[in-house]
Amino acid sequence: MKKILIIHTGGTIAMMEDKETGAVQQNQQNPLLLHTDALSTIADVKVEELFQLPSPHITEKEMLLLKKQIEKSIVEDEIEGVVITHGTDTLEETAYFLDITVQSDIPIVVTGAMRSSNELGADGPYNLISAVRVATSDSAVGMGVLVVLNDEIHTAKNVTKTHTSNIATFQSPQYGPLGIVSKREITFHHMPTIRETYDIEEITKNVVLLKAYAGMDDQVLRAIRTIQPNGLVIEALGQGNLPPKMVPELRELMDSGIPVVLVSRCFNGYVQDVYNYEGGGRRLKDLGVIFSNGLNGQKARLKLLVTLEITIDHDELQEMFYK
Incomplete structure (x- = not known):
């Protein structure tokens, strides 16, 4: 099995709903950690909680930290793919930042959820499993950073959040998804022709x-x-x-x-x-x-x-x- 690094960063996918007030918030323990064992049948999984932040709190500082952690793990742990769980509000921005800065062709997949972990119909666990499956796919190598939610695979460059609450919120208006996740396989039906990366060590501009x-x-x-x-x-x-x-x-x-x-x-x-x-x-x-x-x-x-x-x-x- 391929060695996959899962990096949890927070967001709705790692939150729970208060059944009395309806408020969605973080708890002391990330509920996604309960699903780690289930992923061991798909990949050799290593899990890190780099930080626990709702996505409106994410800045370029955290994005750069993710880039450096990924590149460090590629060298030190010989990982073959990365999955990042992230809040959906700024998910496309983090994914795109990584797409143009990470110096590697290994699959990097960003996923999230529109419903918290204990809501009826929670989409987080399924999206996480789908993301790990895509990260283990040989076809995902060299595709750049991918965004996987709701059985669809999108490029970081083209995907955007289109709805405030619908679980099918992530769409690629110009070109559509690159591929789909089915029960049996990961299928790519087209691929990007250009990928650009810039090797930077810091962000100093405004x-x-x-x-x-x-x-x-x-x-x-x-x-x-x-x-x-x-x-x-x-x-x-x-x-x-x-x-x-x-x-x-x-x-x-x-x-x-x-x-x-x-x-x-x-x-x-x-x-x-x-x-x-x-x-x-x-x-x-x-x-x-x-x-x-x-x-x-x-x-x-x-x-x-x-x-x-x-x-x-x-x-x-x-x-x-x-x-």
Whole structure:
């Protein structure tokens, strides 16, 4: 059997519901530890509780700690796959961060749950078993970090949480899942063609994420300039357009050396330099705005955090965001 490291980090999958109040919270003991023995029929399992945090408490610090722990275990324990249990609110961000930073092709699978461990129809134990099965699959090698919930296998790059409470919340709007988990086998029906990784040791930058809206002016941009971030990601309108009143202050930001990355607030499609009006994508590209290749805002922010540790050159950053 393959040697699999399971890292528990907290989240709903490791919480319990108070039957009197309905409040969902952590207990002293992680209920997932009760299922460790059942997993021994699937893999040679090693379990670590790296931390116990609800996912809104996760920061880049914890993501980097996960990266380093995984790479250390690959070398010291010769593990052949990793499963991470995680709260769902920021699960896609941790998965994507690991996807672009972990220097290994072994299967790394992130999973979670929408229902706490003692709720009727709890999905956590089943998702954990499915994730371990995927991590042991030879077909998962070289696929990058995968997200497995509700019998589906998604790439970290494309998956996103689409519903506040439905157990089928994780979807990949652009491309759909990579594969499925059935009772008998793990099946991949397509695979990613490109994987990028950046070998970093620390996160030292501050990147702000902003969402555009109709009638937006420059007030928020002026406020952002006062905190002097290292980068800015804007979820733009449509194919990559902004209200015209934002443009002068946007120019000031970039002139002061702050790179600005553009994504769309739409969950399908790409930003493109098409429209040639004030605030249109073509003029924004001419100003020096960096266009991203289909990432959502939260993932583009993480990518900018990571790539700024490698370079601050505008052209190099644009090339990285084309991938």
